[in-house]
Each structure stands twice: as structure tokens, then as C-alpha cells.
Amino acid sequence: MNQPVTAPVVARLVSGGGTLPPVQNETDDAQPRTERLSRTGRTIRVAVALIIMGLMVVGNQWGEDDHFPFGPFKMYSSTDPLNKPVPDTRVHAINTEGERFRLTMANTGFRRAEVEGQIPRFRANPELLKSLADAYHRRRPTRPKLVRIEIVIRWWHLDGARATGEYTEETEVIWTADGADR
């Protein structure tokens, strides 16, 4: 009387259902039994699979990185003429001691690709580079303060698909501790 529901039923209710009780294959003991899905469980699962596949295809053709995880799989999807110079984005910093060095992922926590991704924002608002200085100061609290940051694109020249060792630099954005200017 005190046991109106059997343990396996409780277990099934707790585990969320969606599956029918296991079907024991009576004819051949050597064969493992199969836990089958109910018709509804199967239909829902296949529908979910088709929706996800649809989202992946639509995102790949019309989406952008912004639509992660359904954006386009665009790794190495761009192309350039063979001898077009190769860009190398660098963030240079100068501290109060006059030391000049590079800001990297190691000393700011901000990746080079992220600098490249946000270059339009830095160009529009150089004061944002102060945040990179702040990040540097958090990670290197004992080092002298930064007074100047520059984003420089170094264009490596190629000839016959070989690096010639020559480069030209373009300074994209400048921030100084006294106030930003370009």
C-alpha cells in the first residue's frame, strides 16, 4: 500500500522519459538488447537534427561571425594575390622610463587577432587604447606606467612568394597618456 509506484517507474519519471522501457531481445541471448525510442521521441529528435542542420547551412551562407555558433566556417577562406604584402599587426608601447616594447597576449590578455578585429573601433576612438594600458597595468603591476601606445601594421614585402625581408610600416592609431590624438 505504501509503495504505489515501483522504483523503475520513478527512475523513468526522474530521468525525463522520452524513451520506452527497454525491449529484451528474447530470441538470442548473445545479442545485446536495444532501448528503443518512442515514435514521438524519434520524431522530435529528427526534427531537432534537421533544424540544427538548417541553421548551420543558413548561417554559413548568410550569417557572420557574430552569429556564433551558427556563423560561417570561414577559417582561411579569404584569398590574396601571391605577392601582395603580408600584414603583421603590432601594438607598440612606451613607458615612463622611455622603454619601447610590444603589447602581446602575454602582457595584456588581448590577442593579436582581437586587436585586428577591433581596429575600426580603435581608429574611431583612440581613447579605447587606454583600456589596453589598463590591462597591461593589471598584469604587470610593478612595471612602469605606459605613456603611449601605437597600433602599427607592418607590411612584409614578398617577391615570388618569398619574404624579401623588407617591410613598410603604417601607424594606424596612437594613444598618449595625456590625451589621445591620431
Added chain:
Amino acid sequence: MTGVSVRQKVGTAVLKWFTEPVPKGRIAAFRTAVYLFVVADLTYFTTWIRDHVDVPGNLYQPLFIGRVLPLPVPTPGLVSVLYWALIVTGLLAATGRLPRLLGWTVFALYFEWMIIAMSYGKVDHDRVAFLMALAVLPTLGRARHGDRTLTEAGGWALRLVQIAVIATYFLAAWAKLRYAGIDWLTGATMTRAVLRRGTWFSSWTVEVPGLLIFAQFAIVGFELFSPIIFFLKPRWRYWLVAYFYTFHLVTYLSLTIAFWPHLVAMLCFLPLERVRPIAWLRGQFSGGRQGGPLPSDQQPPPSPTPAEPRRSS
């Protein structure tokens, strides 16, 4: 009338394909691998995500999903809480206990972790299949290592991960056509990649006329034809998976780029139920005392590891 029956047959075949049963032991092994990788990813493979803790919030540019939900701007506190919560829940989930509760928790935490990772100006493309694995595993109940019982729900889950793995290749070829067009094949993408990131293993390739152009044709060819894996018999399927892993190994040696989470997700193609290190260790230490015969329906699959008694359900 025959049209209807053909359509029904095709429909049934499609439903069956999406839910082709797999042994529960495979789910158990895949689950352990996936959740252990969550911990390894945080502590070893992708440590830069945690470094975002020092980057001020005005450089956080949330992705679409982060604006819709809406998720908070990461603070040092939030990043630390997520980090440690993921390590603890990831380790617990790897044991296979409370698979739904821990599974959904890990999925939610890791997804937020990814949104933080990719909301600072760069989105990576190496872990869609891994996210799929985290999303489908919690739909499955308890599964014990070595359990031969077949499960259709588990088959569906692994099928979705397989689809995401292959989509990563197939849609990558498609994206090349979208962004660069057919010129990608004869362009300088690989040359420039080797010039930027080349190693001792790959630097010489830029010297060989036409080699990297050939490589580009080969890459797009393999990406476009990768879905054939769904039509191969197991033996050939495993060879193709071996080829995929080799492709990533060569990419790693050439450019030091590896899609680690993708490589873990790709385990879903393999008969993981045969890999049972704990049962093997247990057998070693107990001197085979536990290796006695089991009832016939509880026999593990043929493998060099001794049997571990299966809890009757």
C-alpha cells in the same frame, strides 16, 4: 501507390539513420572524454580565455547571442567563478554521475565561457562539433562503461555530433567559395599561411612550384567529399577518420594550428566502448580475480580488457 510506399520507405530509412543504435558503453566513454577535455581546455589548451579577466569591459563586444540573452559584461569575479565551476562540474560529469543535471550545467557554463572567449573581436571556428557534443550528451541518461545495451537516443546524440564534425569540413569548403570564390583554389592562401606561421616542417613547401596550389585543391576536395563517411562500412569509415586525424596532425606540424575540441568531438565515429583503461587497471591490480564469466547477456564486447560487472537496471 508505389510512390507513397517509396516515400514511406525513405522516411523510415531517414528516421532510422538519425537514430541508429549505439552501445551505451560508447556513450559512457565519449562522455568521459568530452568532460575531461573541458577541464583540459580550461587549464591547458585554451588558457587565453581566462586572461580576458584583465581586459576592461569596454573591449567586450558581445556576439549576437550575448546581446539577445542578455549576458553580463565579464568581470574578474564572473570569469573566476565560471572557471572554477567548470573545472568542478566538468570533473564530476566525467564520472558519468547525474548526467542530465551536470551535463546541462556544464553546457550552460561552457557556452557562456565561449561567448566570453569570442566577444573581444575574434571568433574561432574550431569547436562547433564540441559544443554540439556538450548540448546532446545531457539528453541521455546514465550509461555505464562497457555496457553493450544498444540505445537509439544515444545513436541520435552521436549522429548529431558526427554531422557537426563533417559540417565543419563541408561548410568550410562552402565558405571558401562564398568569401573568395573559385579563385581560392589557385590563390595564395596557403603560401601566405606558411609565410606567417610556417615551421621547419612546412617552410620548404613555398619553394616548390605548384605544391601549395595542389594542396589547396586537395583540401577543398577532401572537405567537399567528407560526407561520404556516412556511406562507408565501418572498416573504411575508420580509415577515413584516421585520414582526418592525419590531416590535422599535418596542419599542426605545418602551421601550429590544431582544432583540439574538434579532434575530441571526432571520437564519436569510433567504437569507444572498447577503450576501458579503468577496467584494465582494475584487472591488473586484482590479478584477474574479478575476471570471472558473466551471464551471457552481460558479456562485454571482445576486447583485451577484463570484464567489469554491469549493474543490472
